[in-house]
Amino acid sequence: MNCKKCQKLYLLSLDGQLTPRQKRCMDEHLRLCPDCQRQVQDIRNLQLKLEKAEKIFPSEQVLQNIRDEAYQNLPSLEKQPFFSFPKVQVVLPRLAYALAVIGVLFFALKIITLRWQTSPIETLQIAKTTGDVVGRDFEYMDKYFNDKYVNKTEKDIGEAFYVIDETKQLLALASKKYDLSFYVQQESLNDSLLDLERRVKKINTEIQ
Amino acid sequence: MDNQYVQNIELTDDELVDGYLNGDISSFNRILGRYQAKLFSYIYHYTGNRQEAEDIFQETFYRVIANLKFYKQKGYFKAWLFRIAFNICIDHIRKKRKVKILSMSQQFSSDETEEVALENMVASDAPSPAEIANGKETQRLLREMLGVLSKAQKEVLFLRIYAGLSFKEISQVLGCSINTVLGRMQYALGHLRNILKEKGVIDEL
Numbered sequence: 001m002n003c004k005k006c007q008k009l010y011l012l013s014l015d016g017q018l019t020p021r022q023k024r025c026m027d028e029h030l031r032l033c034p035d036c037q038r039q040v041q042d043i044r045n046l047q048l049k050l051e052k053a054e055k056i057f058p059s060e061q062v063l064q065n066i067r068d069e070a071y072q073n074l075p076s077l078e079k080q081p082f083f084s085f086p087k088v089q090v091v092l093p094r095l096a097y098a099l100a101v102i103g104v105l106f107f108a109l110k111i112i113t114l115r116w117q118t119s120p121i122e123t124l125q126i127a128k129t130t131g132d133v134v135g136r137d138f139e140y141m142d143k144y145f146n147d148k149y150v151n152k153t154e155k156d157i158g159e160a161f162y163v164i165d166e167t168k169q170l171l172a173l174a175s176k177k178y179d180l181s182f183y184v185q186q187e188s189l190n191d192s193l194l195d196l197e198r199r200v201k202k203i204n205t206e207i208q
Numbered sequence: 209m210d211n212q213y214v215q216n217i218e219l220t221d222d223e224l225v226d227g228y229l230n231g232d233i234s235s236f237n238r239i240l241g242r243y244q245a246k247l248f249s250y251i252y253h254y255t256g257n258r259q260e261a262e263d264i265f266q267e268t269f270y271r272v273i274a275n276l277k278f279y280k281q282k283g284y285f286k287a288w289l290f291r292i293a294f295n296i297c298i299d300h301i302r303k304k305r306k307v308k309i310l311s312m313s314q315q316f317s318s319d320e321t322e323e324v325a326l327e328n329m330v331a332s333d334a335p336s337p338a339e340i341a342n343g344k345e346t347q348r349l350l351r352e353m354l355g356v357l358s359k360a361q362k363e364v365l366f367l368r369i370y371a372g373l374s375f376k377e378i379s380q381v382l383g384c385s386i387n388t389v390l391g392r393m394q395y396a397l398g399h400l401r402n403i404l405k406e407k408g409v410i411d412e413l
């Protein structure tokens with residue numbers, strides 16, 4: 001936790017948006033860093049002063065114009081006279097049919113792409129080129145290995161170890177890069193990575 | 209009694225939108241009442257001119273009325289409303305800049321950025337009603353100091369102090385990440401703080 005992150009977390013805390021873990025991190029840093037204590041105090045004072053800015057209202061004429069416009073466009077008023085059944089009956093079933101077909105195709109495609117998602121090795125290659133490990137990718141990796149353990153071949157286990165080691169290195173690299181959202185994910189990623197490693201080791205000993 | 213009780217219940221924005229879409233005009237008036245001060249303060253400080261601010265305010269709500277039936281992002285009405293207002297403000301400043309460059313080409317060099325145009329408007333010499341009304345030193349200074357901030361920082365600062373949006377809502381309005389918003393706010397506050405200290409206005413800081 002550096003000072004910049006701490007101050008960002010402080011701003012976020014004004015909206016009550018911190019997770020307990022983030023709040024703990026912030027409080028801990030604040031306790032140890034007199035510079036940040038001063039900065040946070042300044043931010044608080046400045047915000048209080050700025051927020052005193054007086055509210056200004058538009059003129060009554062403008063408000064009345066808007067009310068009139070809203071009244072003229074009141075949804076239920078404009079619909080009723082134009083309601084004609086014959087047209088709707090021809091168009092609607094076809095439209096509904098077309099929509100249904102598109103919907104089914106869409107879901108089929110989604111399922112197929114889910115099944116054929118990139119393997120952990122490929123994900124790793126991509127992560128290596130961009131230097132980022134994203135939580136979503138990792139969750140998928142976790143699931144992928146779980147499915148694969150049904151076979152429990154030595155090759156799969158080897159692959160799992162390889163990916164886990166490489167991911168660890170990437171995490172260490174990525175954590176040096178400054179990014180608040182990543183920082184938040186980082187610890188939980190580390191946890192689940194260790195968890196995965198434990199499980200793979202257990203299965204490995206079972207096989208042997 | 210019953211009626212009064214119903215009146216006092218705090219309905220959410222989405223419930224009021226649904227109410228209006230189902231033909232209840234009072235729902236709309238309550239939305240208008242809920243946001244008129246914040247939205248107008250925000251637009252006013254963005255443009256720095258009351259007449260322009262009223263035009264933009266009216267235009268914003270006209271667009272809201274026309275597009276309310278397409279509003280599908282349940283729970284994000286506030287961000288949606290301010291995004292519409294923000295876009296109109298941007299358009300307005302672009303148009304105004306073009307007119308200025310055309311009519312006063314001597315004073316405005318062609319490579320003048322949008323940022324400078326915005327700055328000129330915000331930091332115009334005419335005192336704002338807020339200044340006349342409560343003539344507070346900090347208010348006047350704030351206006352003076354805004355010239356130091358970048359356009360992006362001003363956008364965040366205005367949405368925060370005049371519109372009273374949360375950082376999450378600001379990120380939705382501006383279409384950038386919450387991390388970016390926090391960074392800009394951090395720099396904006398840092399700048400203001402340094403200037404106030406330099407001028408010795410806020411010794412207690």
